[in-house]
Amino acid sequence: MQILTTAAELQAYTEQARQAGQRIGLVPTMGALHAGHLQLVQAARAECNEVVATIFVNPTQFNNAEDFRLYPRVPEADAALLAPAGCTALFVPSVEEMYPRPPVLRFDFGDLERVMEGAHRPGHFNGVATVVSKLFHLARPHRAYFGQKDWQQVAVIRQLVADLSFDLEIVACPTIREADGLAMSSRNRRLDPAARAAAPLLHQVLAAAAAQVRQGVPPAQVRAAAEATLAHEPLVTPEYVEVADAQTLQPLENYAPGRAVVLCLAAHLGGVRLIDNVVVVR
Numbered sequence: 001m002q003i004l005t006t007a008a009e010l011q012a013y014t015e016q017a018r019q020a021g022q023r024i025g026l027v028p029t030m031g032a033l034h035a036g037h038l039q040l041v042q043a044a045r046a047e048c049n050e051v052v053a054t055i056f057v058n059p060t061q062f063n064n065a066e067d068f069r070l071y072p073r074v075p076e077a078d079a080a081l082l083a084p085a086g087c088t089a090l091f092v093p094s095v096e097e098m099y100p101r102p103p104v105l106r107f108d109f110g111d112l113e114r115v116m117e118g119a120h121r122p123g124h125f126n127g128v129a130t131v132v133s134k135l136f137h138l139a140r141p142h143r144a145y146f147g148q149k150d151w152q153q154v155a156v157i158r159q160l161v162a163d164l165s166f167d168l169e170i171v172a173c174p175t176i177r178e179a180d181g182l183a184m185s186s187r188n189r190r191l192d193p194a195a196r197a198a199a200p201l202l203h204q205v206l207a208a209a210a211a212q213v214r215q216g217v218p219p220a221q222v223r224a225a226a227e228a229t230l231a232h233e234p235l236v237t238p239e240y241v242e243v244a245d246a247q248t249l250q251p252l253e254n255y256a257p258g259r260a261v262v263l264c265l266a267a268h269l270g271g272v273r274l275i276d277n278v279v280v281v282r
Ligand code: AMP
Pocket: 028, 029, 030, 031, 035, 036, 037, 039, 040, 145, 146, 147, 148, 149, 150, 173, 174, 175, 176, 177, 183, 184, 185, 186
């Protein structure tokens, strides 16, 4: 596995591969890798000749300085996991390399980002779109792999690709969970034992809500029941629970026939903010 640290190295590496007729898969991450990330690498490996993973804790997508400071960083352990999973090149740039000057361009994804993560983390999707655009321009992948764990992020990136005519295909992979249902996340490493023990409640609440959606329980009632269950657990502070259209991400008042529903939540556990979602095809 090649380790690349500069934009020029990434460009040269991927340009040479492209000239040689290789298909390039890109897997952008912020590191502290787990099975959810490795699944993306393995999916890329199955479909592409070159698998370029990137590890960059992107400051522009953090709206909370403390969250950025405390974000887990374990570069050696990450590199050791990537090669066996089929990664052929790892791009690990510095902040200065990615942002030689402070970016001023601002993305606005309209209704897609007026809800959930966009509403609760101002500027988050601007930072995501900035860094993902840079990676797409530098690596010019044929396919880029993202996790459904960040359902809204996938929607925003699909819009980005459409609006800016990036010549690539977005592949969305399912959420990988721990045995007790907790969605894998780099931030799980920061949970203390008590918070970790309470954390499976997030997925339990989503699973119960999904069952209600399948039974046709109205969205407002599903939302209220989920919020009540979360509020019952003293270690969990819910930030939002949403019952939304899976494509438009707009909150639902009623179910529309034939349209998938996404149930999303964000909650704080002992100072760590976690998100999760499940999709219900009705
Ligand atoms: P992150 O390092 O958290 O920015 O995540 C990098 C990529 O991995 C994103 O596309 C995430 O959606 C994806 N990802 C993170 N956690 C999971 C998970 N538990 N299952 C599937 N994909 C995930």
